[in-house]
Amino acid sequence: MNGVNQDMLPDQLHQALAAIVGPDRLLDVDNDRFTYSYDGSFLPLVPAHRPDVVVFPRDVGEVVRIVRLCNDHRVPLVPRGAGSGRTGGSIPVNGGVVLSLERMNRILEIDRKNMMALVEPGVRTMDLGRAVEDVGLFYPPDPSSWTVSTMGGNVAENAGGARAVKYGVTKDYVLGLQVVLANGAVIDTGGKAVKNVTGYDLTHLFVGSEGTLGVITKILVRLISKPKAKKTLLLMFGSIDDASECVTDMLSSGIVPASAEIMDKTSIQAVARFRKVDIPVEAEAALLIDIDGPQILLDDQAGAVTEMARQHQAVQVSVAQTSAEADELWVLRRTMGPAVAAIAKNKIGEDISVPRAALPEMIRRLGEIGRKHGLTIAVFGHAGDGNLHPSILADLSEAGARERVDQAVAEVFRAALEVGGTLSGEHGIGITKKPFIEEALGKEGVRALRAVKHALDPNGILNPGKIFE
Ligand SMILES: Cc1cc2nc3c(=O)[nH]c(=O)nc-3n(C[C@H](O)[C@H](O)[C@H](O)COP(=O)(O)OP(=O)(O)OC[C@H]3O[C@@H](n4cnc5c(N)ncnc54)[C@H](O)[C@@H]3O)c2cc1C
Numbered sequence: 001m002n003g004v005n006q007d008m009l010p011d012q013l014h015q016a017l018a019a020i021v022g023p024d025r026l027l028d029v030d031n032d033r034f035t036y037s038y039d040g041s042f043l044p045l046v047p048a049h050r051p052d053v054v055v056f057p058r059d060v061g062e063v064v065r066i067v068r069l070c071n072d073h074r075v076p077l078v079p080r081g082a083g084s085g086r087t088g089g090s091i092p093v094n095g096g097v098v099l100s101l102e103r104m105n106r107i108l109e110i111d112r113k114n115m116m117a118l119v120e121p122g123v124r125t126m127d128l129g130r131a132v133e134d135v136g137l138f139y140p141p142d143p144s145s146w147t148v149s150t151m152g153g154n155v156a157e158n159a160g161g162a163r164a165v166k167y168g169v170t171k172d173y174v175l176g177l178q179v180v181l182a183n184g185a186v187i188d189t190g191g192k193a194v195k196n197v198t199g200y201d202l203t204h205l206f207v208g209s210e211g212t213l214g215v216i217t218k219i220l221v222r223l224i225s226k227p228k229a230k231k232t233l234l235l236m237f238g239s240i241d242d243a244s245e246c247v248t249d250m251l252s253s254g255i256v257p258a259s260a261e262i263m264d265k266t267s268i269q270a271v272a273r274f275r276k277v278d279i280p281v282e283a284e285a286a287l288l289i290d291i292d293g294p295q296i297l298l299d300d301q302a303g304a305v306t307e308m309a310r311q312h313q314a315v316q317v318s319v320a321q322t323s324a325e326a327d328e329l330w331v332l333r334r335t336m337g338p339a340v341a342a343i344a345k346n347k348i349g350e351d352i353s354v355p356r357a358a359l360p361e362m363i364r365r366l367g368e369i370g371r372k373h374g375l376t377i378a379v380f381g382h383a384g385d386g387n388l389h390p391s392i393l394a395d396l397s398e399a400g401a402r403e404r405v406d407q408a409v410a411e412v413f414r415a416a417l418e419v420g421g422t423l424s425g426e427h428g429i430g431i432t433k434k435p436f437i438e439e440a441l442g443k444e445g446v447r448a449l450r451a452v453k454h455a456l457d458p459n460g461i462l463n464p465g466k467i468f469e
Pocket of ligand 1: 039040078079080081082083084085086088089090101121142143144145148149150151152153154155156157158159160161162210211212214215216217337426427463
């Protein structure tokens with residue numbers, strides 16, 4: 001049980017939690033427990049992964065009392081946002097309490113003068129994005145899951161999105177946090193002072209901590225001014241190398257696209273079929289590019305990008321003339337996940353990140369791994385920052401298919417490490433990548449992680465079984 005030895009009977013736990021949140025904000029019947037036993041990862045359902053109880057605190061005071069109760073009685077406690085995580089982070093592998101932050105969902109302040117927002121963890125990413133855009137400001141991190149994912153989940157996973165190439169990821173915007181530690185103490189890290197080197201950078205220790213170090217109850221983020229205008233281009237190429245080199249040329253010429261998304265041939269064909277659109281399906285690679293900034297610069301930049309694409313033998317260049325046309329092009333990328341899933345019985349989506357220059361090599365290796373195991377691997381992702389989402393396509397009901405997929409996944413991670421990359425660009429480690437963490441960080445690296453975990457959560461109650469054993 002990862003050091004967690006619950007010393008409270010389920011009935012006692014239920015009563016003690018009901019005394020904190022009341023019966024209306026507590027779930028413990030089988031169907032509800034089942035609902036909170038899985039997330040957006042591709043892990044098989046496991047009956048033992050059901051929580052004993054799910055609770056929905058409404059304020060930090062309730063979170064403190066729940067965390068203290070769990071710590072005093074060694075009950076595993078798993079913070080949870082929307083459950084859209086891709087690596088099993090919010091799955092209660094040891095049962096215990098799922099602490100859902102869904103009801104702590106208020107935008108507490110949009111501070112226009114300082115260009116910052118203070119939110120509770122259950123605020124949906126999209127809701128924050130829209131609220132700040134209404135006042136002319138901009139919160140750039142845009143995970144594709146932003147219609148459902150919560151800010152707490154984004155911080156805990158250090159989520160990124162298509163705009164990361166120009167604007168960075170969640171960690172680049174988090175200025176401060178309120179966190180409830182495993183012993184129930186509340187700390188406030190960082191703050192509105194932009195320059196702040198008082199003590200260790202605890203704020204960024206909690207960013208990407210996957211619910212294992214504390215429960216995030218408030219988030220202060222930096223905002224920027226909303227880009228004035230945007231242009232969208234779809235570029236089709238005869239080779240992955242040409243597409244990657246085009247991105248490199250763009251960046252070295254000083255044009256930093258807001259997004260530069262890459263899709264391989266399998267992905268292009270899948271989305272053409274799924275959306276019934278007429279795009280050159282014989283192309284080997286596509287780039288979906290957004291450039292943004294003052295309107296006066298955009299036409300010139302779009303012209304320069306078109307010219308670079310032509311120099312790299314682009315087979316087709318489309319420049320959206322209206323925002324409706326741009327949206328149509330983006331639908332291709334946004335529906336890539338389901339489009340690829342539709343061409344196979346099962347899709348196992350992964351997330352790796354490699355140096356940008358290693359993209360062609362990595363994509364070649366993915367092809368080799370697929371061929372070796374008799375599997376198709378579709379590849380799409382964020383070319384601008386080398387973050388790829390290989391989707392392994394299989395029929396898991398076939399004999400031996402699960403084993404072949406598991407081997408292929410392991411080889412994908414190893415190949416990413418070999419080309420100088422890492423296990424995860426944005427989805428975290430959770431359960432699915434845990435077996436590979438030592439290969440990525442080394443023994444001493446993992447020992448350092450454990451030391452931090454032990455210092456902050458000596459009883460190991462917070463999200464046990466994640467990141468490392
Ligand atoms: C279709 C789809 C597309 C996706 N696209 C992207 C993408 O483009 N970029 C990207 O980065 N990710 C993407 N994801 C993954 C996922 O949406 C992100 O990891 C997101 O940040 C998870 O948010 P959540 O609220 O669902 O968190 P959950 O899945 O509920 O939790 C994720 C982790 O955060 C912890 N946690 C949640 N809230 C808190 C809190 N308040 N305090 C402490 N720990 C907490 C949990 O314990 C867990 O370990 C995608 C997922 C799906 C299903």
